[in-house]
Amino acid sequence: MRDEVLVAIASDADVVLARQTGRSMATQLGLSRSEATLLATAISEVARNIVEYVGDGQILLCIVNLNGMEGVKVVATDSGPGIENVEKALQDYQSSGGRLGLGLPGARRLMDEFHMISEVGEGTTVTMTKWKGSRGG
Amino acid sequence: MPVPILKQGHYLVASIQDALSDGEVLELQENLLKQIGEFRARGIIVDVAAMDVIDSFASRSLRTVALTTRLRGAEMVIVGIQPDVAFAMVRFGLYMDDINTALDLEEGLEFLDRWIAERADTDEG
Numbered sequence: 001m002r003d004e005v006l007v008a009i010a011s012d013a014d015v016v017l018a019r020q021t022g023r024s025m026a027t028q029l030g031l032s033r034s035e036a037t038l039l040a041t042a043i044s045e046v047a048r049n050i051v052e053y054v055g056d057g058q059i060l061l062c063i064v065n066l067n068g069m070e071g072v073k074v075v076a077t078d079s080g081p082g083i084e085n086v087e088k089a090l091q092d093y094q095s096s097g098g099r100l101g102l103g104l105p106g107a108r109r110l111m112d113e114f115h116m117i118s119e120v121g122e123g124t125t126v127t128m129t130k131w132k133g134s135r136g137g
Numbered sequence: 138m139p140v141p142i143l144k145q146g147h148y149l150v151a152s153i154q155d156a157l158s159d160g161e162v163l164e165l166q167e168n169l170l171k172q173i174g175e176f177r178a179r180g181i182i183v184d185v186a187a188m189d190v191i192d193s194f195a196s197r198s199l200r201t202v203a204l205t206t207r208l209r210g211a212e213m214v215i216v217g218i219q220p221d222v223a224f225a226m227v228r229f230g231l232y233m234d235d236i237n238t239a240l241d242l243e244e245g246l247e248f249l250d251r252w253i254a255e256r257a258d259t260d261e262g
Contacts, residue, residue: 016156019190040189041229044194045193092230106193110228
């Protein structure tokens with residue numbers, strides 16, 4: 001099993017490829033089906049954000065091992081316009097079916113760890129991890 | 138590959154075979170809405186058992202078809218949401234409270250039959 005896979009993200013087909021690659025790494029590592037689906041769904045959201053708001057970027061998927069815990073780490077990077085207020089972007093405002101604002105906070109709830117850094121004019125990086133056997137599946 | 142849509146009596150059955158890209162989801166949405174009118178369908182069943190992920194985009198698109206179908210005088214039911222996918226949707230906070238769902242194709246058909254029967258009763262009453 002490869003410990004690290006880089007998926008270039010530029011189209012909706014790449015979104016599918018990224019989440020399927022993440023799922024297969026999770027499954028091989030022994031994460032449950034539920035955990036793998038939570039991971040795949042979160043990857044789908046961050047990958048779509050790249051395609052929709054920036055155009056292209058990349059997602060690095062890697063197996064991580066920390067203090068005896070194993071998991072899959074996702075690093076989604078783009079060189080887009082960046083987000084001025086990261087905290088606001090992560091807030092929920094899902095009423096009225098708004099497009100923005102649902103994907104990232106949703107992805108954060110699916111993962112065990114979630115960090116987002118962004119610099120205006122530089123780009124955005126989302127780093128998130130799903131651990132094997134984490135509480136709440 | 139486009140999602141096959143089969144006509145079964147008054148119903149259209151869209152049976153998703155594989156993971157769908159956003160483009161394919163939109164194509165399915167468009168084809169279903171077009172075919173309701175063409176076939177004068179009374180109901181639509183969308184079988185999502187093969188979908189690996191139902192994220193914000195897919196759920197919003199499915200919801201759009203369901204609500205539009207209703208405005209066209211028909212009804213839609215989503216069948217086959219896998220347990221792990223359902224779990225992820227709940228954790229995510231994706232709600233489909235106003236959308237009909239059923240366990241599988243058989244229950245979906247029963248649901249639509251009942252829906253049509255109830256509507257006929259109301260019309261008569």
